[in-house]
Amino acid sequence: MEDRYSRQTLFPGIGRSGQQRLNSSQVVVVGCGALGSVGAEMLARAGVGHLTVVDRDFVEASNLQRQSLFTEQDAVNNLPKAVAAERVLRSINSSIDVKGVVADITFENIVELCHEADLIFDGSDNFEVRFLINDYSVREGVPWVYGAALGAYGISFAVVPGHTPCLRCLFSEPPAVGSVETCETAGILAPVIHAVCSKQVAQTLRLLVGEQASNRILQLDIWDDEWRTVELQGPLEGCECCSQRSFPYLEGRIGSRMTRLCGRNAVQVHSPEVRRIELRDLADKLGQTFEVQLNEYLLRFKVKEHDISIFPDGRAIIKGTDDLSLARTLYSRYVGN
């Protein structure tokens, strides 16, 4: 298929030499939900030669409204997203090397997963992973492209260590658990995903062909059709990450701690940086969807066969599973990041 990239190489920003660079590039897509699906598909079609998709979750019916790589059959089969994605991406472009990895990306495996990456593409759904990616990116000098969406809102910017601010220049720590909405409480519109992803992929391609990335952050509301960019200055002077080179997420000093609760078919999830959860606020949000029991010690609700109890100190106990990765998914989905 000699012609497959002809329309892209005609574009002067890419050209034949840019295409060759894309073909020899490696991108790791972290998280294959909506942003990851849409992003990975565009990168595969563009001919990024080595594409790794990492995801800890499996396909469910509620994903199909926006996660463009998956089908009803994948949901019926509870297929891991990384497996379903690899299959589809290979059928879209058999000339590139695609690898799906079913895993929860952590400080323990991020080096193994990303050491050959020219760029990390954010398709994740929580801040903890993004702070981990950011630490890795800054320490190793590998760019990453942040993207996030919630309701009709989207945000994206590229982090190029040494040139742009990093995530921690902008947000010094992740928001407190339960303090911000997640897609499971605020919903999500498919078109905002594609808008955010378009910026992410365009900046990814720019960086891979050797151009500077934009130094602007995009914020948009696709429902009200408000698009706005804000100029980012250079890295923040004194930033703990990119200036002081402190990498607590990458060194495992901050991050979810999870423990299987022996003999109880339950997992405890705890983020040490979360010291307090306003149970009442969380109960208000969750109460819109679930029947929530609340007393001063805990908030408890049921999602299918899982019984989730959340404590004011940030801990959650998830009954009905001994799968750490699933427990963490449930935690970030219903409690926050």
Place this chain on the structure above:
Amino acid sequence: MVKILFFATLKDIVGAGSLNFQLLPSRGTTPQQVWTSLINTYPDLGRYRELVQVAVNRKFADRNMLISDGDEIAFFPPVSGGSK
């Protein structure tokens, strides 16, 4: 008078994407003072007290810089979803 812009969930809390804010003529005002005063008016903004980023005239800015008449101040919350 300065123009205040709200993004994402902040817009939902305030119920409007923008509003005008009268600066006190007597002394210098900072985005931090504007933000504190907004939290008094819209207590739910308090959830984002330390978390928002501030842009003045479309550039990221220090919360403690001085702002002047005619400036545009935008507040951005962190946005997480990806979405799974």
